[in-house]
Structures are given as C-alpha cells and as structure tokens.
Amino acid sequence: MAGINDVGQSGLSYIDQLKQLQDQKKPDETTGKQDLKQEDFLSLLTKQLAQQDPFKPVGNDQMIAQMASFATVDGIGKMNNQFETLNDSMTSNQALQASSLVGRDVLVPGAAGIKQDNAGMAAMVKLPKSLDNLMVRVEDAAGQLVRTFEVGAKPAGDTRVEWDGKDQNGNPLPAGKYKVRAAGLLDGESKEFPVSTYANVNSVLLGKGNGNVLLNLAGFDSPVRLAEVLEVGKA
Incomplete structure (x- = not known):
C-alpha cells in the first residue's frame, strides 16, 4: 500500500x-x-x-x-x-x-413588569453617572402615561426605584403589566437609562436541547433564561 x-x-x-x-x-x-x-x-x-x-x-x-x-x-x-x-x-x-426560585421574585432586564392587586412595583435603574434628579415615568399596557414622579439625586450605578401603584391623582390602579421608564439630564442632555423589573417565578423548564434553563415568569408571555437573572428577591 x-x-x-x-x-x-x-x-x-x-x-x-x-x-x-x-x-x-x-x-x-x-x-x-x-x-x-x-x-x-x-x-x-x-x-x-x-x-x-x-x-x-x-x-x-x-x-x-x-x-x-x-x-x-x-x-x-x-x-x-x-x-x-x-x-x-x-x-x-x-x-x-x-427549582428553588419558584415562588420568588427575580430581577430581569426589561422595563415591563407586573403589578399585583393592592401593591406597587419596584424596578432597578442603571446610571452611568451621578444625576441631580432622576425622573420616572410609568405607562400602562397600552402605552398610556399613568404616573410621573421624581426620585431626586442619585449616584452612578444601580438605583432602586419604587412605584406605589397609584396614578397621578392618588387612585390605586388595577393589577397588570406596566412599563417603567427612567430619564434625567446627563452632560446637559436628556437621556433614558436601562431599567430592569422584578417578576415572580412560576416554574422552571429545560431548553430544547440547547443546555439553557428557562424560567416561566408570572404575567410574561415567554420564558427568560436563568443566565439573564440579575438578582433574586423575596419569596
């Protein structure tokens, strides 16, 4: 050969x-x-x-x-x-x-979050620099503005903001999906900043052969990857 x-x-x-x-x-x-x-x-x-x-x-x-x-x-x-x-x-x-996350709140990227009955909603804003005044806008599922409020001066980094679940007139709003937007003056220009919201974990499932672990979140149409979770909150 x-x-x-x-x-x-x-x-x-x-x-x-x-x-x-x-x-x-x-x-x-x-x-x-x-x-x-x-x-x-x-x-x-x-x-x-x-x-x-x-x-x-x-x-x-x-x-x-x-x-x-x-x-x-x-x-x-x-x-x-x-x-x-x-x-x-x-x-x-x-x-x-x-599976230990089932029933707990997790922080995931995205401005849309779920408000429960007779409760407010929390979100996390990432600021590249310190601000003299951080402004927060809350919109309903239809994109209509329901509330604006000032948070005040905040340092650079992650800033937790809380909405009491009421409209501009102090009336409680129904449960559902709401979007939190955060903005402020940065170097003399109005800028909008990345927002993450909390959601409750309903169940855990395996990805379709791709090695990903997915979380089904209450009120969310599609699951999110476990790797996307930024923080685990209270049960």
Missing part, C-alpha cells in the same frame, strides 16, 4: 474508498447519527493491505501513522459523546437548583 492518494487494484484511492464507505454509512433518518466507526477504518485498512503492491509494501511508519489517525478519529467521537453527557448532567443540575 502506498500513500493516501495512491490508487489500489480497485481503481480507487484511499480517500475515494473512505468517501464510498461513508456514503454506505449514511446517517439514520430517525436518529441522525452516523455509524462509521473505527472498525470500518480497520476494514478499509485490511482491504488496502490485501491490495498493496508486493514490490512496494507499506512501511511501518505509514502503518503507524494511519492507525494513529484511526485512533484519533475514534477518540474524538467518544470525547464528543462524553461532553454531551456532561452537558445534559449540568443542565439537569441547573434545573434542580433553579
């Missing part, structure tokens, strides 16, 4: 024979897995040895190199399977740990 690209008695080079073998080992339509294993490479190697030119037999270095290649391919396949198993295990552990 000569090199990888040499042609044997079958008229096909090693690469061509390997491709032909791979075509015969097409992925299963149900599982999507490929059955090409190290035994197949060894079978091909045996055929090559039988078809080699007796006047130019394969050298030991070539034999060792090809065996090493076969072992490497098989080892990579086994390692990938082990990583998949490890990933599944880590995802399950994350889901188990995340």
